[in-house]
Amino acid sequence: MAATTHPRDALFAGEKAFPVLAACEHFAGSEKLIGKAMDLHVEYGPVFDITCDCEDGAVTGEEREHAAMVARMINSGRNRFGRAGARIHDPAHPAWRADVDIIVGEAAEKVAYITIPKATHHEQVAEVIDYIGNAARRAGTSRAIPIHALIETHGALRDVFHIASLPHIEVLDFGLMDFVSGHHGAIPAMAMRSPGQFEHALLARAKADIVAAALANGIVPAHNVCLNLKNAEAIASDAARARNEFGFLRMWSIYPAQIAPIVNAMRPDLTEVADASGILIAAQNAGWGPIQYQGELHDRATYRYFWAVLEKAKITGMALPAEAMQRFFQD
Numbered sequence: 001m002a003a004t005t006h007p008r009d010a011l012f013a014g015e016k017a018f019p020v021l022a023a024c025e026h027f028a029g030s031e032k033l034i035g036k037a038m039d040l041h042v043e044y045g046p047v048f049d050i051t052c053d054c055e056d057g058a059v060t061g062e063e064r065e066h067a068a069m070v071a072r073m074i075n076s077g078r079n080r081f082g083r084a085g086a087r088i089h090d091p092a093h094p095a096w097r098a099d100v101d102i103i104v105g106e107a108a109e110k111v112a113y114i115t116i117p118k119a120t121h122h123e124q125v126a127e128v129i130d131y132i133g134n135a136a137r138r139a140g141t142s143r144a145i146p147i148h149a150l151i152e153t154h155g156a157l158r159d160v161f162h163i164a165s166l167p168h169i170e171v172l173d174f175g176l177m178d179f180v181s182g183h184h185g186a187i188p189a190m191a192m193r194s195p196g197q198f199e200h201a202l203l204a205r206a207k208a209d210i211v212a213a214a215l216a217n218g219i220v221p222a223h224n225v226c227l228n229l230k231n232a233e234a235i236a237s238d239a240a241r242a243r244n245e246f247g248f249l250r251m252w253s254i255y256p257a258q259i260a261p262i263v264n265a266m267r268p269d270l271t272e273v274a275d276a277s278g279i280l281i282a283a284q285n286a287g288w289g290p291i292q293y294q295g296e297l298h299d300r301a302t303y304r305y306f307w308a309v310l311e312k313a314k315i316t317g318m319a320l321p322a323e324a325m326q327r328f329f330q331d
Helices: 007-012 031-044 063-075 096-107 122-138 154-158 160-164 177-181 201-217 233-248 256-266 272-286 300-315 322-328
Strands: 024-028 048-053 084-087 114-116 149-152 169-174 221-224 250-253 291-293 297-298
Touching: 007 272, 007 300, 024 031, 024 256, 031 048, 031 256, 048 256, 063 096, 084 322, 096 114, 114 122, 114 250, 122 149, 122 160, 122 291, 149 154, 149 160, 154 160, 154 201, 160 169, 160 201, 169 201, 169 300, 201 221, 201 233, 201 256, 233 250, 233 256, 250 256, 250 297, 272 291, 272 300, 272 322
Parallel strands: 024 048, 024 250, 048 084, 084 114, 114 149, 149 169, 169 221, 221 250
Antiparallel strands: 291 297
């Protein structure tokens, strides 16, 4: 194998590519807030995605106008990095098809993803996915629009492995607040906050099942919001616990001040990034055969792990060693 073979080709040939997504997903419901989030991309770079919210953002009776605004913002020049998606209404709501018709009909090439909320079984998710695909074809594109599925009902959690295996699913999101509410008071309100959200047995089970289903199917698990809007330490603590204790690779933001603490907490350790760069450079030089690095043996199994570290470092805006950038991230 040529020494210049890229890690993606050397280590994952023939496999479904794991999505490389920003570690933060920021929700915004109004035109003003969507625009503000898009403007923040200029300052931060594409270290977060923007979810334009039709479900909670639209005024009752003005759902079509709201969807048209979302499509317009996604198509606008303010969407500089093309990382704006949309959460549509849930499958039981009469507006979800119109959301899809308008947003996909007008922005099929630019919408980054569609988020499906509050499904109660996998057949609902499959129906919406099929409808989105048909809408994309009607819009004249062969592009498969990525799908994010919110797991926030008893039925969705029951079917989570089935949902994760559906076509075009890119992310499984955990909807903590609706999930807690669906327990009719059996889970106390304190479990919507930390530390309860990580320690209550029913929530820990739900989070672990969602992450396991996502990763087993090669998709990204995304953690719920932090209710604390401005305390950077509390926000970062939630993100770190979600990442380190449960394996979530992405987290929601609902307020601009939450974005930076989430991204920073989701970043890999600097020492590990340096090791990943050194190991992968040496491995590429060795044609991806086994190597010794600082007295340790490394082979393709550890190379795959360290490649994930480098990809996460890059997408979270970390500065990588110049040689690693030149070798691995010039495309």
